[in-house]
Amino acid sequence: MINPLSKARTLISTTYSYLSDMSRFWTHSQNGRPLRNADTARAHMLRLSHALEKGMVLPAPRPGFGQDKIKALLGILQETSEKWGVSRVEKISLATIEQLVRYHDAAGLKLPDISAQIDRVKASFPELLIGDEIQAGPLSVSRAGVLATLPSDPDAFFLSRRSVRLFDSREKFDFGCLEHAVRLAQQAPSVCNRQSSKAYIFTKPADIELLLRYQDGNKGFGNTASALVICTSDLSNFYKIGERNQGYIDGGLFAMALVYGFHTLGIGTCMLNWSQAAHTDRKFRNVCRIPPNEVIITMIAVGPLREEYEVAHSPRRDVGEVLVLDDTKLLLSAGPAPKGRS
Numbered sequence: 001m002i003n004p005l006s007k008a009r010t011l012i013s014t015t016y017s018y019l020s021d022m023s024r025f026w027t028h029s030q031n032g033r034p035l036r037n038a039d040t041a042r043a044h045m046l047r048l049s050h051a052l053e054k055g056m057v058l059p060a061p062r063p064g065f066g067q068d069k070i071k072a073l074l075g076i077l078q079e080t081s082e083k084w085g086v087s088r089v090e091k092i093s094l095a096t097i098e099q100l101v102r103y104h105d106a107a108g109l110k111l112p113d114i115s116a117q118i119d120r121v122k123a124s125f126p127e128l129l130i131g132d133e134i135q136a137g138p139l140s141v142s143r144a145g146v147l148a149t150l151p152s153d154p155d156a157f158f159l160s161r162r163s164v165r166l167f168d169s170r171e172k173f174d175f176g177c178l179e180h181a182v183r184l185a186q187q188a189p190s191v192c193n194r195q196s197s198k199a200y201i202f203t204k205p206a207d208i209e210l211l212l213r214y215q216d217g218n219k220g221f222g223n224t225a226s227a228l229v230i231c232t233s234d235l236s237n238f239y240k241i242g243e244r245n246q247g248y249i250d251g252g253l254f255a256m257a258l259v260y261g262f263h264t265l266g267i268g269t270c271m272l273n274w275s276q277a278a279h280t281d282r283k284f285r286n287v288c289r290i291p292p293n294e295v296i297i298t299m300i301a302v303g304p305l306r307e308e309y310e311v312a313h314s315p316r317r318d319v320g321e322v323l324v325l326d327d328t329k330l331l332l333s334a335g336p337a338p339k340g341r342s
């Protein structure tokens with residue numbers, strides 16, 4: 001029989017954790033005010049830029065599409081540049097807008113008002129033109145080009161990623177791989193290209209040891225890691241209640257991409273869960289000072305591979321339990337389909 005006291009404790013902890021999650025999302029997502037701070041505003045700009053960029057690569061874009069969005073985005077660009085300065089997001093927005101103006105121009109549509117507005121913004125903020133050139137808009141890709149990038153045995157490469165729980169010594173670790181792997185992980189897909197994810201990386205043994213005390217799956221091997229990643233997702237990037245779990249999705253994808261990034265570089269990893277109730281999450285945040293607008297997704301232990309080592313087989317379920325292909329029974333009870341939305 002379940003002890004009534006422990007049942008009550010579980011109920012309190014569950015309620016507290018849900019309320020705490022709700023409060024964090026309510027406080028730090030855009031919540032109807034996308035221009036509230038630099039983070040929310042820049043996420044909003046990336047979302048608008050993405051809509052414009054995506055339009056240019058659709059099979060049959062609406063002629064002249066996106067003009068209202070361009071004007072809105074230019075207005076926001078001006079406002080954010082004034083209030084918070086020019087970051088890479090402002091540059092991405094401008095590059096995307098200019099690309100769309102060129103795109104319409106090539107189709108015979110001149111947009112003199114918008115071009116004049118662009119010139120005014122550029123004149124007001126010359127920083128927008130400084131730095132590396134940002135490639136935005138359509139990118140041509142060939143099937144042969146993609147296939148040429150595959151490893152000689154793609155399945156073997158994919159299947160050789162395993163959770164490693166015994167690393168080689170930190171003397172053999174190339175710390176330069178950390179930024180390299182994060183750059184690769186930045187290629188992870190994210191909702192409207194908003195890129196909410198971050199990687200906090202700790203490399204000092206004493207810091208790793210301290211942080212791992214709060215994690216409950218690293219006993220016996222965590223201390224052999226050369227680096228510890230804390231993956232987070234910034235809630236400022238999300239604007240509606242339907243996105244309440246989006247940080248966990250985008251953050252999870254980023255974490256997976258980071259693990260494969262390390263794998264590509266021949267570095268071992270083991271994901272370390274952050275499946276914690278709100279009170280432990282709170283204590284941990286006091287130690288590592290993750291800002292309150294970010295949710296912690298997972299940790300990842302990272303280290304060099306030994307010449308020989310053992311991993312758990314981790315046998316998989318039957319594929320028939322995982323793959324449900326064309327099961328029309330699932331569709332029979334569906335009512336009329338809603339109008340498609342983008």
Ligand SMILES: Cc1cc2nc3c(=O)[nH]c(=O)nc-3n(C[C@H](O)[C@H](O)[C@H](O)COP(=O)(O)O)c2cc1C
Pocket residue numbers: 161162163164165216217218270271272273274298311312313314
């Ligand atoms: C989000 C997440 C959290 C995990 N947390 C832990 C953990 O705390 N400790 C651990 O030893 N392994 C952890 N793992 C690793 C899993 O045990 C492992 O991925 C699974 O058994 C499959 O094995 P493989 O990664 O070798 O293919 C975690 C994996 C994921 C995706």
